[in-house]
Amino acid sequence: MIEARADIVASVWKLLVREGDPVGAGDQIAVLESMKMEIPVVAPVGGHVTRVCVDEGQIVQEGDAIVEIDSSAGA
Template identity: 50%
Template sequence: MAEEIRAEIVANVMKVVAAEGVTLGDGDPVVILESMKMEIPVLTEGSGKLTRLAVHEGDVVQEGDLLAVLE
């Protein structure tokens, strides 16, 4: 079953940590968001293969925007 990883806040994508095709474990970072000068790591809530990365460094995301898909 696919896990959609979504933004919880409005933020800038500061750094993309993981690449499509890699296998991630529970709690691994996918991207780092920046909001109000704070760095917020976005972590997986399960393990699996990162099949889609929907953002790039420098993108601005809104609350609820898709960041990545883990299968």
């Protein structure tokens, strides 16, 4: 499993994927908000989302997992 992680301390403003969704490398999967700035989170690899690790509105720390992606089957 590959994890897409938060780059900064922020609030999870919007989740754009759910468990089971296919994603391609570089697809936007979530939007974080910090100091009124929107920070996109993108999939590091293509595959299928196996777990969403956060909820909208949750505060995440730098390095926290946002989603897990199974890249073995591709997108």
